[in-house]
Amino acid sequence: MRRVLITAGASGIGREMARAFAAEGALVFVVDLDAKGLSALAQEIPGVQTAICDMSRRADIERMVPAAVAALGGLDVLVNNAGIAGPTAPVEETDPDAWDQVLQVNLSGTFHVTRLAIPHLKKSPAGSIIVLSSVAGRFGYPNRCAYAATKWGLIGFTKTLARELGPFGIRANAIAPGAVEGPRIDRVFEGRAERSGRTPEEEKQAHLGLQSLPRLVDPRDIAALAVFLASDAGKSISGQVLPIDNDTQQAS
Numbered sequence: 525m526r527r528v529l530i531t532a533g534a535s536g537i538g539r540e541m542a543r544a545f546a547a548e549g550a551l552v553f554v555v556d557l558d559a560k561g562l563s564a565l566a567q568e569i570p571g572v573q574t575a576i577c578d579m580s581r582r583a584d585i586e587r588m589v590p591a592a593v594a595a596l597g598g599l600d601v602l603v604n605n606a607g608i609a610g611p612t613a614p615v616e617e618t619d620p621d622a623w624d625q626v627l628q629v630n631l632s633g634t635f636h637v638t639r640l641a642i643p644h645l646k647k648s649p650a651g652s653i654i655v656l657s658s659v660a661g662r663f664g665y666p667n668r669c670a671y672a673a674t675k676w677g678l679i680g681f682t683k684t685l686a687r688e689l690g691p692f693g694i695r696a697n698a699i700a701p702g703a704v705e706g707p708r709i710d711r712v713f714e715g716r717a718e719r720s721g722r723t724p725e726e727e728k729q730a731h732l733g734l735q736s737l738p739r740l741v742d743p744r745d746i747a748a749l750a751v752f753l754a755s756d757a758g759k760s761i762s763g764q765v766l767p768i769d770n771d772t773q774q775a776s
């Protein structure tokens with residue numbers, strides 16, 4: 525039975541991943557800031573274990589990882605899902621404190637969880653690390669400099685993990701979703717609309733115009749990709765970035 529730790533999994537993509545791994549028979553531990561969301565998840569998925577952890581706080585992470593590994597009885601799969609969107613503003617107007625906060629959660633949080641998880645993954649017969657990057661880690665992303673910088677940074681981190689940990693049988697891959705159905709992308713379109721003077725719906729249509737498949741990504745498909753990557757069928761895949769974005773192209 526695979527033992528899986530998912531960060532920021534009380535809602536959105538992480539919650540779908542918790543559902544999908546549990547449905548495969550995995551033992552799942554989910555951490556998040558949102559206590560209510562975690563208890564709703566624990567009620568919905570029998571056997572899922574949860575803990576509150578603020579991914580911007582190193583001390584929280586240093587307490588959480590050993591506790592999660594003890595509760596799971598080891599660790600086979602780490603899903604670094606935590607990632608905040610940060611401000612919508614051009615670089616020169618971006619609040620430096622907001623920049624720091626995005627780096628703290630998206631990059632440093634991922635680093636801290638991963639560094640503490642590696643000794644446990646080394647004991648697994650099939651260790652796997654999955655990192656949530658983004659289409660913003662493949663293209664320039666106007667008005668989202670902190671987010672894009674972290675999502676590109678996470679790809680460098682993932683590729684480095686793959687090279688370092690391959691000799692220990694541990695694989696590391698990044699998933700790069702495009703615009704995913706849910707409240708978060710609605711907030712992104714609202715943020716763009718505030719700057720552009722267009723409506724959120726116009727922003728959404730403009731975004732869909734960059735895709736060959738003009739629809740939002742189903743978060744269940746991202747969860748299915750994560751389950752595949754962590755499975756035996758994914759055993760030859762490491763160091764890769766897997767876009768799941770309805771074929772999004774850079775805006776010209």
Ligand SMILES: NC(=O)c1ccc[n+]([C@@H]2O[C@H](COP(=O)([O-])OP(=O)(O)OC[C@H]3O[C@@H](n4cnc5c(N)ncnc54)[C@H](O)[C@@H]3O)[C@@H](O)[C@H]2O)c1
Binds near residue numbers: 537657
């Ligand atoms: N939704 C999208 O369109 C999209 C697209 C590309 C990439 N992604 C990436 O996928 C991942 C998940 O995105 P999502 O849209 O499901 O996220 P989301 O905005 O729905 O949030 C997921 C969870 O993160 C938790 N969270 C926020 N700050 C936290 C913190 N400091 N510590 C612990 N938990 C915290 C929230 O409580 C929430 O339950 C992120 O890394 C995101 O960047 C999302």
